[in-house]
Amino acid sequence: MSKRKITVGVTGLNNIDSPGPGIPVIRALKESTEFDVRIIGFSYETLEPGIYMHELVDKVYQLPLPTAGSAMLKERLQYITSIEKIDVIIPNFDAELHSFIKLQHQLKSELGIATFLPSHESFEERQKSELNKFGDKYDVKVPQSHMINQLIELKKLEEELDYPMVIKGRYYDAYIASTYEQASSYFYKIVAKWGYPVIVQEFVTGTEVNVTAIGDGKGKCIGAVPMRKLYITDKGKAWSGISLEDDKLLEISRHVIENSKWRGGCELEFIKTKNDEYYLLEMNPRFPAWVYLANGCGQNHPEALVKMALGEDVQPLTEYESGKMFIRYSYDLIVDISEFEKISTTGEI
Amino acid sequence: MNIRKNIAISENGFIFNPLTGDSFSVNQTGVFVLQKLKDGESNENILKALQDEYDLDTYTAEKDFYDFLSMLKSYQLTENE
Numbered sequence: 001m002s003k004r005k006i007t008v009g010v011t012g013l014n015n016i017d018s019p020g021p022g023i024p025v026i027r028a029l030k031e032s033t034e035f036d037v038r039i040i041g042f043s044y045e046t047l048e049p050g051i052y053m054h055e056l057v058d059k060v061y062q063l064p065l066p067t068a069g070s071a072m073l074k075e076r077l078q079y080i081t082s083i084e085k086i087d088v089i090i091p092n093f094d095a096e097l098h099s100f101i102k103l104q105h106q107l108k109s110e111l112g113i114a115t116f117l118p119s120h121e122s123f124e125e126r127q128k129s130e131l132n133k134f135g136d137k138y139d140v141k142v143p144q145s146h147m148i149n150q151l152i153e154l155k156k157l158e159e160e161l162d163y164p165m166v167i168k169g170r171y172y173d174a175y176i177a178s179t180y181e182q183a184s185s186y187f188y189k190i191v192a193k194w195g196y197p198v199i200v201q202e203f204v205t206g207t208e209v210n211v212t213a214i215g216d217g218k219g220k221c222i223g224a225v226p227m228r229k230l231y232i233t234d235k236g237k238a239w240s241g242i243s244l245e246d247d248k249l250l251e252i253s254r255h256v257i258e259n260s261k262w263r264g265g266c267e268l269e270f271i272k273t274k275n276d277e278y279y280l281l282e283m284n285p286r287f288p289a290w291v292y293l294a295n296g297c298g299q300n301h302p303e304a305l306v307k308m309a310l311g312e313d314v315q316p317l318t319e320y321e322s323g324k325m326f327i328r329y330s331y332d333l334i335v336d337i338s339e340f341e342k343i344s345t346t347g348e349i
Numbered sequence: 350m351n352i353r354k355n356i357a358i359s360e361n362g363f364i365f366n367p368l369t370g371d372s373f374s375v376n377q378t379g380v381f382v383l384q385k386l387k388d389g390e391s392n393e394n395i396l397k398a399l400q401d402e403y404d405l406d407t408y409t410a411e412k413d414f415y416d417f418l419s420m421l422k423s424y425q426l427t428e429n430e
Contacts, residue, residue: 245367
């Protein structure tokens with residue numbers, strides 16, 4: 001059977017020590033059994049390694065930073081589509097999703113670009129700051145969380161929460177504090193970097209287990225693969241992991257995806273306690289950087305997402321292999337300065 | 350006590366628990382005991398086989414066997430009947 005030729009735009013080319021999911025998504029798409037995929041990479045910075053991985057990325061265009069807003073993004077995509085025919089875009093950064101969700105209908109009707117994104121409501125309700133409500137609504141255990149704006153509130157929380165506590169930024173960063181002194185120091189560190197509010201969370205002891213999943217937006221979980229990190233970098237990123245066979249974890253994950261009518265890829269981060277209880281720590285609204293493991297286990301989630309974006313029916317992927325490992329590595333690309341010059345000056349390569 | 354059904358045990362003593370992602374290595378005696386547990390043999394039969402195979406007295410066989418069982422339990426390799 002000949003493969004269908006399509007062009008897919010992908011962000012998250014920052015294949016660095018805290019990697020974006022772009023390159024793993026592209027690798028999965030390149031291994032699609034149904035599509036012959038041409039990849040348009042979208043970059044934000046000129047040193048994102050994916051820009052220079054020509055065997056995976058066919059053409060690269062720089063996008064305006066998410067802080068520039070959706071109008072700038074649309075303008076840039078209008079320019080790009082005057083050159084390229086893009087069938088589907090897969091955004092891979094949390095920060096850019098607002099703009100893509102806002103523009104999704106215009107992208108389809110005006111530029112012919114399909115996406116497969118969660119609704120604005122689904123995106124918002126799984127924000128870290130809404131975790132308690134999310135847990136109640138979808139009947140999943142979550143660690144007790146509080147949002148604070150002043151340090152004095154932390155003192156009051158000591159009546160409800162024991163140390164260690166987790167001090168988290170609204171979007172990124174998390175620190176484990178064993179004393180009030182540590183907690184207050186992390187509070188200021190997070191405020192300086194991410195602003196208010198700061199999230200103070202109960203520390204749940206156990207093993208971290210994660211699930212990469214995809215939902216059809218109508219209440220069906222199209223695929224889910226659980227993984228445990230085997231090697232974690234000092235940035236808390238998985239440098240190695242292994243797929244698990246954990247029916248209870250899959251059941252909880254499917255329950256969340258189905259009941260929240262999640263549309264698109266996502267990552268669910270859990271802590272499994274000694275008593276085999278699962279606490280949902282976070283739901284990330286896009287594929288994780290380890291999504292290529294799902295493909296290695298027999299579930300090609302990026303391919304399924306592209307099919308759904310194109311309006312095709314996808315049957316749930318229920319089988320996968322446990323005991324498959326991913327082992328990340330670093331690799332030096334040798335790049336001529338002319339390539340760096342081209343992306344730096346023209347914003348495309 | 351039973352060994353979890355989905356535990357993979359290779360001939361050279363490598364054990365993989367797909368529920369937790371943990372892996373372990375055991376020696377030939379460990380493989381001997383694990384295979385018998387996986388085949389559903391009773392503790393009494395395994396103890397007897399262990400004594401015959403390794404020429405052990407009852408006390409040593411029991412001590413080592415039950416030590417090994419408690420270790421398997423602590424690593425979540427077992428499930429209750």
